[in-house]
Amino acid sequence: MQKSQTQFITEKGSRYxxxxxxxxxxxxxxxxxxxxxxxxxxxxxxxxxADDNQLEIAIEAADEAALNRTKDVIESHLVRFAFREELEELEWRDAL
Structure with a gap:
């Protein structure tokens, strides 16, 4: 199982x-x-x-291709929803 996580620093974590x-x-x-x-x-x-300062996201998938697809789907939607914050991409940290 492949795993990765990210966080988006924002005061609107609950909204997103x-x-x-x-x-x-x-x-x-x-x-x-x-x-x-x-x-x-x-x-x-x-x-x-989510809390008052961030939105944390942890994902997992069977293989690297599926993990990347999961990242892409979540990130593309969050970037769209958070357009006012000028979010362009997330920094994912893959688990070893």
């Missing part, structure tokens, strides 16, 4: 957590409660946590 989970829930198993959320894609899964 809700947006991501609600959006993904239209097509896949996804949801949130309080400051925790998840999204289970056919190719990988994500767990998210």
């Amino acid at each position: 957590l809700g947006q991501l989970c609600k959006h993904f829930a239209h097509k896949i198993d996804a949801g949130f409660e309080g400051n925790h959320g998840y999204a289970n894609f056919p190719f990988g899964s994500a767990k998210m946590r």
Whole structure:
């Protein structure tokens, strides 16, 4: 299992957590409660946590290709939702 994680420093972490989970829930198993959320894609899964200062995202997938696809989907949506903050990309840290 391949794993990676990132964080987005923002005061709007809870808002973005809700947006991501609600959006993904239209097509896949996804949801949130309080400051925790998840999204289970056919190719990988994500767990998210928000607080007053950030949004943390941890993902896992069976192989590197699936991990990269999971990163791309989450990142492209978050960049779109956070356009006012001029987010261009996330810095992912892959687990060894």
